[in-house]
Amino acid sequence: MPVSKMKWKKYTIKTTTAAEDLVSGMLMDLGMEGVQIEDNIQLSESDTKAMFVDILPELPPDEGIGMVSFYLESDNEGVHFPEGIKDEEDMRIKIAQGLKELEDFVDVGEGTITSDETEDKDWINNWKQYFKPFMVNDIVIKPTWEEVPDDMVGRMVVDIDPGTAFGTGSHETTQLVIKQMEKYINNETELLDVGTGSGILSVIGLMLGAKHVIGTDLDPNAIIATDENMEANGISKERYEVIEGNIIDDPAIKNHIGFEKYDVVTANILADIIIPLLPEILPHMKINGILITSGIINMKEQAVKDAFRSLDGFEIVETTYQGEWVSVTAKRVK
Numbered sequence: 001m002p003v004s005k006m007k008w009k010k011y012t013i014k015t016t017t018a019a020e021d022l023v024s025g026m027l028m029d030l031g032m033e034g035v036q037i038e039d040n041i042q043l044s045e046s047d048t049k050a051m052f053v054d055i056l057p058e059l060p061p062d063e064g065i066g067m068v069s070f071y072l073e074s075d076n077e078g079v080h081f082p083e084g085i086k087d088e089e090d091m092r093i094k095i096a097q098g099l100k101e102l103e104d105f106v107d108v109g110e111g112t113i114t115s116d117e118t119e120d121k122d123w124i125n126n127w128k129q130y131f132k133p134f135m136v137n138d139i140v141i142k143p144t145w146e147e148v149p150d151d152m153v154g155r156m157v158v159d160i161d162p163g164t165a166f167g168t169g170s171h172e173t174t175q176l177v178i179k180q181m182e183k184y185i186n187n188e189t190e191l192l193d194v195g196t197g198s199g200i201l202s203v204i205g206l207m208l209g210a211k212h213v214i215g216t217d218l219d220p221n222a223i224i225a226t227d228e229n230m231e232a233n234g235i236s237k238e239r240y241e242v243i244e245g246n247i248i249d250d251p252a253i254k255n256h257i258g259f260e261k262y263d264v265v266t267a268n269i270l271a272d273i274i275i276p277l278l279p280e281i282l283p284h285m286k287i288n289g290i291l292i293t294s295g296i297i298n299m300k301e302q303a304v305k306d307a308f309r310s311l312d313g314f315e316i317v318e319t320t321y322q323g324e325w326v327s328v329t330a331k332r333v334k
C-alpha cells in the first residue's frame with residue numbers, strides 16, 4: 001500500500017485545560033475527525049500506560065492553556081468540510097456558537113481559531129514513512145508495503161502492518177523478546193502471546209516453528225491487526241487464535257486458554273502490568289515452560305524480579321538488555 005499523500009489543513013482553538021475535553025467533544029459533534037489536544041498537564045498514570053511510556057516527560061509549568069486542533073482534508077477545490085458545514089465562515093460561526101454554549105459550564109479562555117497553511121500531512125499514515133525493513137538477528141521485519149532490500153534477501157521475512165495496534169518490531173522491548181524466542185521455540189512449542197498487539201510475536205513464533213499460538217489483547221484493534229498480519233504472512237487459521245480479553249481477571253478467558261499447556265509464553269507489557277500478570281500466567285504454563293517478559297524500563301527491573309521471586313514456581317534464567325529496556329526470562333520449576 002503506498003504512503004498516502006493527502007493534504008490537510010490544521011485548525012487550532014486556543015482554550016483552557018479545563019475546557020479542552022468539552023471543546024473536543026463539541027468539535028466531534030460538528031463532525032471533525034482526528035481531534036488532538038496539546039497542553040502542559042503531566043500525563044496521568046493511566047495515560048502513560050496507554051501510551052506505553054514508563055517515564056513521565058518533564059513539561060513546563062501548566063499555565064491552564066489548552067490547544068485543541070483538528071485537520072480537514074483539502075485539495076485543488078479547497079477544504080472539505082464535514083456534512084452540515086457550508087464553508088470556513090460557517091464553520092467558524094458554528095464553533096463560536098459551540099464555545100458560547102460551553103461558557104455556561106466552564107471557562108473556555110480565548111477561544112481564538114488559527115489555521116496552518118495547507119501542509120502535506122497525513123497524521124494517520126505519516127509514521128509509515130519511517131517504518132523501513134530492518135533485521136533482528138537473522139530475521140527480516142518489513143512493512144507489508146515495502147520490498148525486501150537486496151542485502152536482506154534469502155532470510156526469514158516477516159511482513160507487518162500494525163494498523164493502529166502496537167508492534168512494528170522496531171521497539172527495543174519487542175526485539176528483546178524476539179531474540180529470546182529464537183532460543184526457546186521449536187517444532188513442539190505451544191505458544192501463548194499475552195498483549196499480542198499487531199500479532200508480531202505470534203507471527204514470528206509460528207515462523208520459528210511453533211505448533212500453535214494463542215494471542216490475547218485488551219485492544220480490539222489488536223485482533224484485527226493480528227488476523228491481517230497472519231494472512232500477510234500466509235499463516236492459516238488452524239495455527240493460531242487471537243482473543244480479546246484479560247487473563248488477569250477474566251475466568252472465562254483463563255479456562256479458554258487452558259492450564260499447564262504452554263511451553264513458551266511472551267508478555268511484552270509494562271512492568272506495572274507484568275507484576276500482577278505473573279501469578280496468573282504461571283498455571284497456564286507447563287512445568288519447565290518458559291516465560292519471556294519485556295516492556296520493563298530499567299528502573300523497574302528489581303521490582304519485576306522481586307515479583308518473580310515472591311512466587312513459588314518461577315526461576316529466573318536470564319536477563320537481557322537493550323537501551324533502557326529489560327527483558328526477564330523465567331522457567332516454571334514447579
Ligand SMILES: C[S@@+](CC[C@H](N)C(=O)[O-])C[C@H]1O[C@@H](n2cnc3c(N)ncnc32)[C@H](O)[C@@H]1O
Nearest residue numbers: 166167174195196197216217218219246268269
Ligand atoms: C507494548 S504492546 C506489545 C505488542 C507486541 N506484543 C510487541 O511485542 O510488539 C503491549 C500490548 O499489551 C496489551 N495489554 C495491556 N494490558 C494487557 C492485559 N492485561 N492483557 C492483555 N493485553 C494487554 C496492550 O493493549 C498492547 O497491545
